[in-house]
Amino acid sequence: PFTKWYKVDKDGRYPLKHWLFAFFPSIAPVVMKFYDSLSGFSCPPSYILSASKAKSTFPQLKQDYEDGQKLKYCSVFYEAQHNDARTNLAIALTAASKGAHICNYVEAVELITENKDSKVVVGARVRDRMTGDEWTVRAKEVVLAGGPFTDSLRRMEHDAVEVDNKKGEQDTFTAVVSGAAGSHIVLPRKYLPDDIGMLDVQTSDNRFMFILPWQGHTLVGTTDSPSLAQTLPQAPEDEIDWLLREAQTYLKKDESLTWDRSEVLSAWRGWRPLAVDPHAAGGQVSRDHVISFNPESRVFFIAGGKWTTWREMANDIVDRVAAKLVNPGENPPSCVTKSVILWGGERGFSDNLTEQLLELYPDMEKDVAVHLTKTYGGHVWDLCRAATTTGDNTNTPFYKKRLVPDYAYIEAEIPFACQEYACTVEDILSRRTRLAYLNRSAALQALPRVADLLQETLGWTSK
Incomplete structure (x- = not known):
């Protein structure tokens, strides 16, 4: 119930800065059909839109540009859109329906060991942020899954097992999350047609930028800058201004579509928890997820990943944990996430x-x-x-x-x-x-x- 397919238009005004794109109008159908195949052809088919057709389909799109060039064609493909907050909640509600204990506004304040001489983590001290109450939760296995805040949890683990470090001794803690912040702005619906958005694959600073219909509005994003995660982030004004300027590269500006700061209905900033595999050469940052197990503390952590692979992430970490919970020689049960229908879908959801x-x-x-x-x-x-x-x-x-x-x-x-x-x-x-x-x-x-x-x-x- 959380997914909707939206058309995305990629402007073909000029070849990108690579010789391959000089031939893109000819090879586009092949490339785009390959992209369609990645979804198992479950999405509507991609196609090429002529400049004349684009004028009626996407009237907000510029036909003439400041450098004297004209719109030549548009490559139209489809992407899925979902309500990320609702998906996240549905995952938690599904887990609760399967027996998980869900505690909102309860934070881990300390990881605990059996005694001061042990390095094996056996649980956590937690605090209810609504009441201030604290208590201890014990566990056979501990997994740290804090998204962009994973390193703050790993620091608790580090402090719990490094109790014998002497004062002044060099800190051996190594971060694994390389945070990247991105700002987004929301504008009125009028800046786009109801069912088609636009992808700019080469902004002025050589990044991707999207302008999409979103819940009856226009969503513009995103910027990209290294930053540590915060719980109450605000989009910087200079990034809001940049998004407004950059969007005008391909979209019209007139009396109705002013692209003024006053048109911004909302703005926010989020973090991508890009992970650095501590075992990889050179500490390469990746959007893939990383799972690690500390044999001293017996703590797992999982970091990185993205929405499109969340079930794979669950499958990988649950299988790793299950393998630790069985006796030697026994076969652990496999994760069932691939067959679990999310909360709201199990009660007879249909398109009608x-x-x-x-x-x-x-x-x-x-x-x-x-x-x-x-x-x-x-x-x-x-x-x-x-x-x-x-x-x-x-x-x-x-x-x-x-x-x-x-x-x-x-x-x-x-x-x-x-x-x-x-x-x-x-x-x-x-x-x-x-x-x-x-x-x-x-x-x-x-x-x-x-x-x-x-x-x-x-x-x-x-x-």
């Missing part, structure tokens, strides 16, 4: 789920129905049932109560989100809905009502 919802609630606006089914999958019926059962005394149906105008998020999602481990207003506005990422002003407008609904659901006091 939106139509089924509209049949049950004929006066529900379609954008609300699409949002609910794409977000909750088969659990949309649980949300609707709960909202109908606990509705107030007004005559307004639950699906008519939007958090803010022009956005499909409804009030009934707030108590349902609390069942999915939401604890704070920020959880709702950023991680259960995407309102803060889509439109900062709209998120601020919704904030008081979200707080009231959380207070009712979680029993908050006025403090």
